[in-house]
Ligand code: 5AD
């Protein structure tokens with residue numbers, strides 16, 4: 222017997238879904254959208270994949286180990302799927318959005334039922350229905366999607382008192398190491414009125430202490446809209462909404478962080494003083510090869526301005542070690558930058574070659590043992606800095 226639930230056909234033998242999420246906050250938030258859709262489909266959430274009838278892997282491909290982890294966990298479900306052939310296994314997000322990867326995934330894991338991407342996730346219920354209607358593999362990838370629709374049923378993570386809100390999708394920066402512009406497409410900004418509407422809705426629910434605005438580069442919000450919108454203005458508008466909440470945001474790109482924005486953060490009470498500002502490297506030579514479009518001096522100049530205007534700012538950063546051509550001297554530039562800035566937190570990564578990026582083909586790839594030594598040096602230095610700061 223089939224029961225009609227909303228406009229989707231509900232299979233009475235299906236009860237539970239599980240979403241396994243890898244990667245950044247953008248993915249965490251997109252899993253909240255997937256979860257909302259699956260609840261609307263009539264299923265309940267479970268945290269254990271082997272309790273579920275629908276298992277969705279929301280994947281990341283920023284570094285090779287993120288892909289290996291997802292593949293390991295998908296592969297581990299082979300036996301579960303064999304015993305329970307009606308279970309539906311879906312793989313979405315950044316990983317299959319890379320050229321040729323969907324085919325490779327199906328080759329390696331023929332038991333995958335649905336493959337979808339970052340730009341058509343909002344059609345997931347439709348993909349699930351197609352599979353239930355008997356289509357063997359549903360493989361749907363979209364590369365040039367405009368904005369997703371506005372009328373999402375989120376299932377915002379109940380454990381948390383923070384609500385994520387997308388302000389932009391995609392990225393135009395093409396840092397030479399990064400796969401994101403290839404898998405998430407060009408930067409598209411949501412309209413200010415739609416963002417404000419969503420924030421109002423979140424505040425009216427009364428259970429969130431903070432709203433975190435999400436974009437690959439929040440500082441370039443509005444550039445594509447050509448209606449005078451910009452990030453500083455958006456922050457001010459959100460801060461004007463009545464209610465007791467903090468506004469957070471990530472990620473900022475140093476090349477686009479304006480004086481106006483620093484002033485807005487300094488003078489607007491509701492805006493959090495946590496600023497995540499990835500520097501990636503302390504060497505101007507490496508920054509240039511990374512196509513970051515700022516120098517060490519420019520980065521340090523921004524830090525100085527932030528510390529002057531916002532003395533209690535918590536500045537965190539991302540560092541990549543072992544970018545092609547990074548010499549010991551370049552690496553020491555990163556070390557001295559870290560000593561000078563004294564970040565509140567550092568996310569340090571070993572450079573990982575990504576297919577199709579400019580850096581993939583660069584000469585001077587750094588041996589893994591050197592990369593490991595450098596990443597440990599960064600992490601140990603950071604530990605020491607935090608210890609000294611706590612002692613003060
Ligand atoms: N290798 C290592 N780290 C990377 N990042 C992005 N691409 C790569 C890569 N190919 C890091 C950057 C970015 C963070 C989200 O991930 O530091 O800011």
Ligand code: SF4
Pocket residue numbers: 392393394395396399400401402437438474
């Ligand atoms: Fe990747 Fe650079 Fe865009 Fe960040 S700004 S998502 S590192 S290309």
